[in-house]
Structure formats: structure tokens, C-alpha cells
Amino acid sequence: MDSSLLILDATQCVECDLCSLACSLTKTGEANVKISRVRSIKKWPEFPDLNVCRHWKCDGQPCIHVCPTEAIELDDGVLFVDSMLCNGCGECVPVCPFGAIHISELDWKAYACDLCGGSPACVPACPTDALLFKGNGHAK
Amino acid sequence: MPSSSRKTLLRINLSQRTAKEEEITPELLAYVGGMGIGTKILVDEVPAGADALGAENKLIFAVGPLTGTTAPMFAQTSIVTKSPLSGTILNSYAGGTLGTEIKQAGFDALVIEGAASEPVFVFVDGKKVSFHSAEELKGMGTSETAAHVRRAISLPDAKVVSIGLAGENRVRYACAVSEHRVFGRGGAGAVMGSKNLKAIAVYGDRAVSVHNADAFNKTVEAALGLINTELENEFSLLGQFSRHGTGSGVGLVNERHALATRNHRFSFFDKANEIDATAYENAYPTRAVSCHACPVHCGMLRRVTDGPLKGLFSRGPEYETMYALGTNLEISDRDGLFKANDLCDQNGLDTLTMGAVLGMTLEAAENGLVKNGSNLSFGDPTSILGLIEKTAKREGIGDVLAEGPGIAAESFGGNASDYAMQIKNSGYAAWMPRRMKGTGLSFATANRGACHKRAPIGAEIMGFVDGNSVENKAAMVKEIQDKVNAYFTLVSCRFAEFVLPPEIPIQLLEAATGQTFSEAEFMQLGERIWNLERVFNAAEGFRRKDDQFPAREFEAIEGEDSDEPQLSREEADFMLDEYYEQRGWDNEGVPTSSHLAEIGLEEYAQRLG
Numbered sequence: 001m002d003s004s005l006l007i008l009d010a011t012q013c014v015e016c017d018l019c020s021l022a023c024s025l026t027k028t029g030e031a032n033v034k035i036s037r038v039r040s041i042k043k044w045p046e047f048p049d050l051n052v053c054r055h056w057k058c059d060g061q062p063c064i065h066v067c068p069t070e071a072i073e074l075d076d077g078v079l080f081v082d083s084m085l086c087n088g089c090g091e092c093v094p095v096c097p098f099g100a101i102h103i104s105e106l107d108w109k110a111y112a113c114d115l116c117g118g119s120p121a122c123v124p125a126c127p128t129d130a131l132l133f134k135g136n137g138h139a140k
Numbered sequence: 141m142p143s144s145s146r147k148t149l150l151r152i153n154l155s156q157r158t159a160k161e162e163e164i165t166p167e168l169l170a171y172v173g174g175m176g177i178g179t180k181i182l183v184d185e186v187p188a189g190a191d192a193l194g195a196e197n198k199l200i201f202a203v204g205p206l207t208g209t210t211a212p213m214f215a216q217t218s219i220v221t222k223s224p225l226s227g228t229i230l231n232s233y234a235g236g237t238l239g240t241e242i243k244q245a246g247f248d249a250l251v252i253e254g255a256a257s258e259p260v261f262v263f264v265d266g267k268k269v270s271f272h273s274a275e276e277l278k279g280m281g282t283s284e285t286a287a288h289v290r291r292a293i294s295l296p297d298a299k300v301v302s303i304g305l306a307g308e309n310r311v312r313y314a315c316a317v318s319e320h321r322v323f324g325r326g327g328a329g330a331v332m333g334s335k336n337l338k339a340i341a342v343y344g345d346r347a348v349s350v351h352n353a354d355a356f357n358k359t360v361e362a363a364l365g366l367i368n369t370e371l372e373n374e375f376s377l378l379g380q381f382s383r384h385g386t387g388s389g390v391g392l393v394n395e396r397h398a399l400a401t402r403n404h405r406f407s408f409f410d411k412a413n414e415i416d417a418t419a420y421e422n423a424y425p426t427r428a429v430s431c432h433a434c435p436v437h438c439g440m441l442r443r444v445t446d447g448p449l450k451g452l453f454s455r456g457p458e459y460e461t462m463y464a465l466g467t468n469l470e471i472s473d474r475d476g477l478f479k480a481n482d483l484c485d486q487n488g489l490d491t492l493t494m495g496a497v498l499g500m501t502l503e504a505a506e507n508g509l510v511k512n513g514s515n516l517s518f519g520d521p522t523s524i525l526g527l528i529e530k531t532a533k534r535e536g537i538g539d540v541l542a543e544g545p546g547i548a549a550e551s552f553g554g555n556a557s558d559y560a561m562q563i564k565n566s567g568y569a570a571w572m573p574r575r576m577k578g579t580g581l582s583f584a585t586a587n588r589g590a591c592h593k594r595a596p597i598g599a600e601i602m603g604f605v606d607g608n609s610v611e612n613k614a615a616m617v618k619e620i621q622d623k624v625n626a627y628f629t630l631v632s633c634r635f636a637e638f639v640l641p642p643e644i645p646i647q648l649l650e651a652a653t654g655q656t657f658s659e660a661e662f663m664q665l666g667e668r669i670w671n672l673e674r675v676f677n678a679a680e681g682f683r684r685k686d687d688q689f690p691a692r693e694f695e696a697i698e699g700e701d702s703d704e705p706q707l708s709r710e711e712a713d714f715m716l717d718e719y720y721e722q723r724g725w726d727n728e729g730v731p732t733s734s735h736l737a738e739i740g741l742e743e744y745a746q747r748l749g
Contacts, residue, residue, distance in 0.1 A: 014428045015429050016430035017433060021210045021433055025210065030349055035347070128428075
């Protein structure tokens with residue numbers, strides 16, 4: 001379990017995808033688990049992996065360093081992808097230890113969770129409190 | 141304006157190995173989706189007298205306008221086909237995420253036609269369809285098949301529906317299985333097997349848009365509010381299912397002496413608490429899993445961490461299986477029942493009909509009607525496990541058991557048919573008509589045979605109406621059948637109707653697609669589908685004689701205070717007469733031309749000649 005920002009408890013996750021649906025609705029206006037920034041990955045019979053950016057507990061933050069165009073940075077407590085700079089090369093995708101950064105098929109730019117600017121849409125959607133949010137004053 | 145319906149179906153012809161997209165006509169779209177569209181296609185395209193296990197039968201996977209959206213409790217996929225078990229039309233449902241995938245691939249329905257000459261699996265990758273050899277998958281269980289298919293197409297996220305050995309061997313009640321969720325009852329898995337179709341994999345990533353997002357989101361909020369209020373109440377039905385799964389009902393039903401035991405001779409099982417939800421939770425690490433977008437999470441995934449079954453994991457057993465392979469066979473061995481449930485899931489066998497077959501077989505063995513059957517007995521898991529395996533393989537006695545409870549009983553001879561708990565060769569669900577007469581009428585009149593999906597179970601078991609009375613049961617049964625059918629066009633979970641009143645699905649449908657229904661029109665949609673199914677069955681020769689209980693129903697339940705039978709033949713006839721009248725059918729249970737015209741089905745009167 002994490003100690004700050006998004007608190008994830010996979011042992012409570014029932015794999016309903018309500019978090020992913022809330023995320024995609026908020027970010028794109030459409031329901032589509034496959035473009036969500038937070039995803040529950042089935043590993044039956046084990047508990048699922050909850051894939052979402054956790055930069056605050058990410059060693060070395062490799063996505064930032066691997067990006068050839070310096071498009072990714074931490075901005076006031078959230079991961080920020082500058083779509084003007086991102087060239088869609090995808091080098092950030094495999095290095096993410098949380099499987100949390102993706103390339104959009106709409107504009108071929110990288111995207112990841114930005115905590116919805118401090119009020120993540122996924123959190124209230126979770127029926128089992130597998131996702132909780134603790135603002136730390138940094139996130140906008 | 142966008143619609144959450146794709147208005148597109150995909151025809152997959154296995155004989156020709158072709159796939160072709162087809163626009164869904166407005167006439168078909170009037171049936172909304174799911175069971176509605178599936179029924180209309182089957183009735184229109186599969187002629188009377190078609191061999192259910194022949195190439196001319198079709199298998200339709202249909203989703204609905206709410207599939208893949210954020211609407212809670214609408215995650216089911218329906219299969220419609222002609223049943224090789226009953227010879228009637230069959231609709232069958234499973235939850236999980238398969239439906240969402242079909243929708244995201246871009247389709248409202250997959251229509252499987254013809255038959256492959258060699259075992260195949262089909263991969264629907266968005267709009268691309270490919271056919272693959274399944275020669276190496278022969279004999280594999282349903283989960284193993286799914287894992288192999290996902291590896292073969294290098295797509296771990298693909299959703300797979302597969303059959304096991306029972307489907308390959310055309311056991312008449314073989315199921316199709318997706319993620320441990322089972323399309324049960326009348327043999328959709330055998331139809332897949334007869335088509336040499338071992339599995340279908342589906343992948344899609346197209347978003348699902350709705351017609352009016354603001355209205356849709358508001359109604360979803362309202363639905364979630366209703367569901368959450370129910371869930372907060374620990375003692376509500378959904379509250380129990382959410383915490384413990386459907387098996388939480390065993391104790392209550394037993395307490396009311398309505399829990400079918402020892403092939404329906406008794407209504408109380410003194411060891412029921414050894415195989416109920418609590419017993420399983422205490423015995424095995426259990427966690428809840430959901431269908432797409434559902435906060436109820438009634439699926440219970442259990443795994444065995446030590447003992448001879450170590451490593452086994454399964455979703456279940458569900459309530460109905462605790463009856464069918466548990467109390468009905470007097471099995472109180474938790475491991476044995478868990479293993480039996482898993483054997484059925486992996487071989488792809490309907491646990492309800494398997495249980496009815498086994499109950500009849502064990503009693504016939506006691507009566508000396510089963511050759512070499514002296515070692516078979518109630519309460520003995522070894523007997524059960526052996527017979528399940530033989531059935532899946534169609535080996536020895538299993539070849540007879542694979543035909544279904546009615547046919548197997550006839551083959552045993554003697555009085556075995558009297559206690560074969562089946563209607564239209566389809567095994568009983570977990571309820572006792574002698575205790576719940578309206579539910580009994582639902583069993584008798586269900587178009588797919590002995591079915592509990594559209595029965596007034598809650599009202600009767602909770603005592604809101606007198607289960608022992610036959611008064612007004614016909615009207616009650618008609619109403620619930622029509623209502624559930626309407627919900628199944630969307631395609632809802634059976635439990636949605638417990639908590640979401642009709643205005644919710646009606647408003648969701650309008651916001652999702654722009655299709656408007658009044659409540660009366662929505663109910664009539666359900667009625668139209670029910671009549672269309674009846675037309676299909678009547679053209680196959682089904683009549684009043686087929687809407688009948690086995691003789692056991694007219695015996696007294698044993699071990700009770702009274703020796704008087706709880707249900708008489710007169711009462712059964714009374715309910716049936718009243719039901720046919722309510723339905724606008726003739727005394728043989730065939731829809732009349734005038735009634736068909738009243739509900740917009742005049743063109744089908746000719747089919748009944």
C-alpha cells in the first residue's frame with residue numbers, strides 16, 4: 001500500500017473497471033477501459049495489478065529520463081506530458097514500472113494519470129475503496 | 141446523433157470460412173438487442189425441424205445498447221440458438237467482460253453459421269476476422285483452451301469463449317464458458333462442438349458513445365444510487381450477494397423447507413451449512429470479482445491452498461450448483477462439491493442439468509435400474525465425480541447421461557421417468573414447485589424448459605405472496621416473464637430487476653440510443669419476444685403435453701408433518717389453463733392468430749399453419 005497521493009489496495013479490487021470507465025469518461029468523454037490512465041490487470045487467481053502512475057514512489061522516474069524530446073516532467077506534483085514536444089516514439093512505455101504510460105491512438109502522444117489536477121475521477125467511482133486519494137498539497 | 145448500438149452484426153460462416161458485416165435493419169433494431177435480436181434472427185433464419193447439432197442451426201451472440209457503457213448491471217452477453225437438449229429455442233447468459241469486447245470490436249451481434257470441417261477457433265480482432273486450427277486444443281478444458289488461444293494470437297487482453305470436452309462430444313447440455321462464467325442450460329456448447337468451433341476470441345478498442353451523454357450519466361448516477369442503497373443493507377438480497385455471493389441464500393431456503401434434497405424427495409438438508417457460502421468462505425481464500433461496471437461483485441473466486449485439491453481455483457460454486465450437485469445429491473463434502481463444480485466448468489457442462497441427471501441416476505441405481513450401478517449412492521462424491529467425467533467423455537453409462545435427464549430416464553426404464561426432474565428434457569433449477577407454485581408454473585411454461593430465470597422466486601420465498609396458493613399465479617408469471625425478457629434485450633443481469641425499476645432501463649435506453657419506450661411498450665417488447673419463442677417451439681410440435689411436471693411433483697414431500705401431496709394435478713392444470721388464457725394462447729399453449737396480430741407478430745401466424 002502506498003503512503004501518499006493515490007492509495008492502492010489490490011486486495012480490495014473486484015476488477016469492475018468502474019475506475020477505468022470514470023477515467024476515460026473524464027478524459028475523453030467516452031467509455032473505454034482501453035484508453036484509461038488507471039487499469040486493473042487480471043491475474044487470476046492472484047489479485048490484479050493496478051496500473052497507474054505513482055511517480056512519488058517511482059525509483060529514478062525513468063519515463064522522464066528516457067524521453068528524447070524532454071516532453072515529460074513533474075509539474076507541481078503531477079506527471080505532465082507536453083504534447084507539443086512529445087513525438088510519440090513510445091520509449092517511455094516499456095520503462096514504466098507501473099505499466100502506467102500509454103500512447104494514444106488518436107494523436108500518437110504519450111499520456112498518463114495526472115490525478116485529474118487533484119481530484120481524481122477514479123477514486124469516488126471505486127465501490128470497494130481499493131483506490132483512495134490523499135492530497136499532499138502539491139497536486140493542483 | 142451517436143447511438144450506443146453499433147447497428148452492425150457480423151456473420152461468421154464456418155463452412156466457407158468467411159465473415160461479413162451486415163447492417164442491422166430497423167425491423168430488427170425494434171427488438172433492441174440481446175435476447176430480442178437473437179430470438180428474431182433465429183426464428184427468421186432457422187427453419188422448423190432443423191437439426192440443432194447440424195450446420196443449419198445458428199448460434200447468435202448478442203449484446204445490447206447498454207453493453208460496454210458505464211451503466212451498472214448490464215454486462216451480460218446472450219446466446220440464442222436451437223437447443224440440442226430440449227429441441228426448443230434456447231437463450232443463455234453469462235456476465236464478465238466478453239460482451240464489452242464484442243461491442244468494442246464494433247458489433248451488436250455475432251451470428252455463427254455453418255460448420256467447420258476441422259476444429260477451429262475464430263479470432264474477431266476489431267473488424268478483422270481470422271480462422272485458426274484448433275486441432276491442438278482438442279480435449280482441453282475451457283480455461284486451458286482460453287489460455288492457449290490468447291497465447292496463439294499473442295494478445296493477453298483478448299476475451300475468449302470456449303468449450304471443453306463435453307461440447308466437443310456434443311453432450312446435449314454442454315456449455316460455452318468465458319472467464320469461468322458459463323453460458324448454461326440447453327447446450328450452446330454442444331452447438332459450438334457440432335460446428336467444430338472450439339473457441340472464439342474477441343478484441344476491440346472502439347469507445348462506446350451514447351446518444352445523450354448528460355441524460356445518460358444522470359440516469360447511471362440514479363441507478364448507482366439505488367444499487368448502493370441496496371448494497372449498504374447487509375441483509376438485502378444484493379447486500380448478501382455482494383458480501384458472500386449467491387450461495388448466501390442456502391440457509392434461508394433450507395430454513396423454509398424449500399431446498400430440494402435427494403432428488404426432490406425432501407425439502408430440507410440437515411448438512412446444508414457444510415456447503416453454503418459461509419462454509420466455502422471459511423474453507424478457502426475467497427475474493428469477490430465483478431462483471432463490467434458492476435459494483436455488486438457477486439462472483440466469488442476461491443482457491444484451494446492445501447490438501448489434495450491444492451492449486452485448484454474456481455469461481456463458485458454458485459447457489460444453483462450448491463443445490464444441483466450438492467443438496468440434491470446429498471453431497472456435504474465441500475471439497476467434493478468444489479471439484480464437481482470445477483469438473484463441470486472445465487469440461488463445459490451445465491451444473492443444473494448434470495445435477496438433475498445425477499439425481500435421477502442415483503435413485504434409479506437404488507431401484508436396480510442401472511446396470512453395474514450398485515456402487516452408486518447419494519452423498520458419495522466419488523460416484524458423482526466419476527459420472528461427470530464419463531458424461532463429458534460419453535464413455536460407458538456417460539453416453540446415456542449425456543442425452544439429458546428425460547431421455548436417460550427413458551433408457552433406464554422402470555419408473556425412472558417419474559423422478560427425472562426435468563421439463564422438456566431440461567433439468568430443474570434449484571426450486572421446488574410444490575413449495576412455490578408460481579415458480580413451478582414458470583418452470584412448466586418456460587420456452588427453454590425448467591427455467592428459473594423468469595420466475596416469481598423472491599415474492600414466493602420471502603412470503604410476499606403465498607407460495608402454496610395457485611391463485612393469480614398465471615398473471616404473476618406472465619408479468620415477470622415479459623419484464624425479464626425486456627431487461628434481457630439490454631442485456632441486464634437477472635438481478636437488475638430486483639433493484640432497478642423499469643423506468644431506469646427505459647431512460648438508459650433512450651439516452652443511449654434515442655429509442656423511446658413507454659413502460660407498457662417495454663413490457664410488450666418482452667411479451668413479443670416470449671411469443672416469438674413460443675411460435676418457434678410450436679412449429680417444432682411443442683404443445684400442452686410438454687408443459688408438464690414429472691410425477692414426483694404430485695407426491696408428498698418426505699419428512700414433513702403431512703403425508704398429503706402439496707401440489708395436485710388439478711392445481712397444475714388450473715394454473716396452466718389460466719396462464720394460456722392470460723397469454724392469449726389456445727388450450728394447447730399455441731399463440732392464436734388474433735393474439736399474434738395484437739402484438740405485431742401477424743406475419744408469424746402462417747408459421748403455425
